[in-house]
Amino acid sequence: PELQFPEQLNCASELLDKHVAEGRGGRICIRSPKVQWTYADLQDKANRIAQVLVRDMGVVPGNRVLLHAPNNPMMVACWFAVVKAGAIAVATMPLLRAKELKAVIDKAEIRHALCDASLSAEMQSAALQCPVLEKIRHFNYEGPDSLEAAMVRQSPEFTNVNTAADDTCIIAFTSGTTGIPKATMHFHRDVMAICACWPRHVLRPTQDDVFIGSPPLAFTFGLGGLVLFPMSVGASTVLLEKAGPPQLLDGVQEFGATVLVTAPTSYRTLAPRGIELRKTGLRLCVSAGEALPASTRTLWREATGIELIDGIGATEMLHIFISADAAHAKPGATGTVVPGYQACIMDDQGNPVPPGTVGKLAVRGPTGCRYLADARQTSYVRKGWNFTGDAYLMDADGYFFYQARTDDMIVSAGYNIASPEVEEALMLHPAVAECAVIGSADEERGQIVHAYVALRPGHEGNDAMKKTLQDFVKATIAPYKYPRAIDFVAMLPRTQTGKLQRFKLRDTA
Numbered sequence: 001p002e003l004q005f006p007e008q009l010n011c012a013s014e015l016l017d018k019h020v021a022e023g024r025g026g027r028i029c030i031r032s033p034k035v036q037w038t039y040a041d042l043q044d045k046a047n048r049i050a051q052v053l054v055r056d057m058g059v060v061p062g063n064r065v066l067l068h069a070p071n072n073p074m075m076v077a078c079w080f081a082v083v084k085a086g087a088i089a090v091a092t093m094p095l096l097r098a099k100e101l102k103a104v105i106d107k108a109e110i111r112h113a114l115c116d117a118s119l120s121a122e123m124q125s126a127a128l129q130c131p132v133l134e135k136i137r138h139f140n141y142e143g144p145d146s147l148e149a150a151m152v153r154q155s156p157e158f159t160n161v162n163t164a165a166d167d168t169c170i171i172a173f174t175s176g177t178t179g180i181p182k183a184t185m186h187f188h189r190d191v192m193a194i195c196a197c198w199p200r201h202v203l204r205p206t207q208d209d210v211f212i213g214s215p216p217l218a219f220t221f222g223l224g225g226l227v228l229f230p231m232s233v234g235a236s237t238v239l240l241e242k243a244g245p246p247q248l249l250d251g252v253q254e255f256g257a258t259v260l261v262t263a264p265t266s267y268r269t270l271a272p273r274g275i276e277l278r279k280t281g282l283r284l285c286v287s288a289g290e291a292l293p294a295s296t297r298t299l300w301r302e303a304t305g306i307e308l309i310d311g312i313g314a315t316e317m318l319h320i321f322i323s324a325d326a327a328h329a330k331p332g333a334t335g336t337v338v339p340g341y342q343a344c345i346m347d348d349q350g351n352p353v354p355p356g357t358v359g360k361l362a363v364r365g366p367t368g369c370r371y372l373a374d375a376r377q378t379s380y381v382r383k384g385w386n387f388t389g390d391a392y393l394m395d396a397d398g399y400f401f402y403q404a405r406t407d408d409m410i411v412s413a414g415y416n417i418a419s420p421e422v423e424e425a426l427m428l429h430p431a432v433a434e435c436a437v438i439g440s441a442d443e444e445r446g447q448i449v450h451a452y453v454a455l456r457p458g459h460e461g462n463d464a465m466k467k468t469l470q471d472f473v474k475a476t477i478a479p480y481k482y483p484r485a486i487d488f489v490a491m492l493p494r495t496q497t498g499k500l501q502r503f504k505l506r507d508t509a
């Protein structure tokens, strides 16, 4: 479908104000353990904050406003306030330290920030090192200088700035599986485009759905899955500041959630207690951010009776572009291309390869990569196609099968081995809690398969265990893929979005 947008478009009008204007203001929009807001409540807060931004803090359209908070309702009110004011929302991961915040502030030339009081220490220390950052307001605390106190002095009415459809609305930082984070820019029409693609064609939520999940709103997976998509259909969302497996499990029960949005590791951890979810209204479960092993899909289906909806998205693309609904899921495949997008597997020269051949994933559609001042733009976008950095194959039915990040393909004695395939095989062994596989330099073979394994309690990482795991992999997948080196570790390095950082292991190896 061709997506048409008017020249003037402010996505806050479409996602928030429209519901109130059309009589849905009384419906529940956001819940958290502490508050429950209707669409009208959220609009009231966002309008007041927008005025604080404009009148008290001097924000003008096009300014970039830093948002720093865990997933909570005020974070969402601030996000809409920034967008209503025609400014650009730069949401940051709650766990960032001052040094990382400073990098964001410098890169995005931030002069204004809204920060949750619980995270003020790192923010203040970043501000001391950033003279351009002039004004910070804190929220979620009581005090005469709080954002809430300033909101009380404003009226609940605000006319959204009449932005162009292709004005920037979001600057999202990539999670940095490979090092230095990049800033991506997305327009108001990009926000509306993602609402019109994957949720409408694959997830298909209704206004009675209740969303819950773990990805931070600073991660576009979370922003879309927990705010934009539920709001685009007038549904409600549950925001949890701590959203580990136990909190998700309790949350689904307590809030009557029907849609769960989280990452593969979280489904694996939840599966043993999955039976408790059978008695709830949970009906849709979304997995993204990392490859979903076929075994996790099976584990989840057997525990809960629900087929996972896998989807690959990227910060550069804003959201998911390959996925399949429960009825069309194929074991081992991410899915088919989401209507509105095109996807294709290419060789190193940028020519399409035949079905069944491993190559580089290239996509194009209504959204795409626009790095903020970054020379890496031309390696992500070539001839109009976005190269995500993933090795994939497409079968004759148009299903896409993830192989690895292109830098996670191991070449050992002439064989191509995808790290995730070896990880999946290892994970099937009951002693393995978590693992990561990389290629380590080897004189004879070029690279060897090298596994880092965290064992479940009660198992010991010794030579006998090494041999057991090696034999197990040889019996599970082609024997040449077995890990010639195994190191036992307590924990694996992960980004704040939960992705394995294999490059950190490569650096140590």
Ligand code: 3UK
Pocket: 174, 175, 219, 220, 221, 222, 287, 288, 289, 290, 291, 292, 310, 311, 312, 313, 314, 315, 316, 318, 319, 320, 334, 388, 389, 390, 402, 405, 497
């Ligand atoms: C990997 C997957 C296999 C893949 C994201 C949904 O993850 C998101 O964005 P990031 O920029 O990372 C992008 C990269 O992550 N990946 C993501 N999902 C899958 N690999 N199967 C998957 N289902 O390497 C991709 O290139 O952090 C995910 C929505 C929005 C997002 N930003």
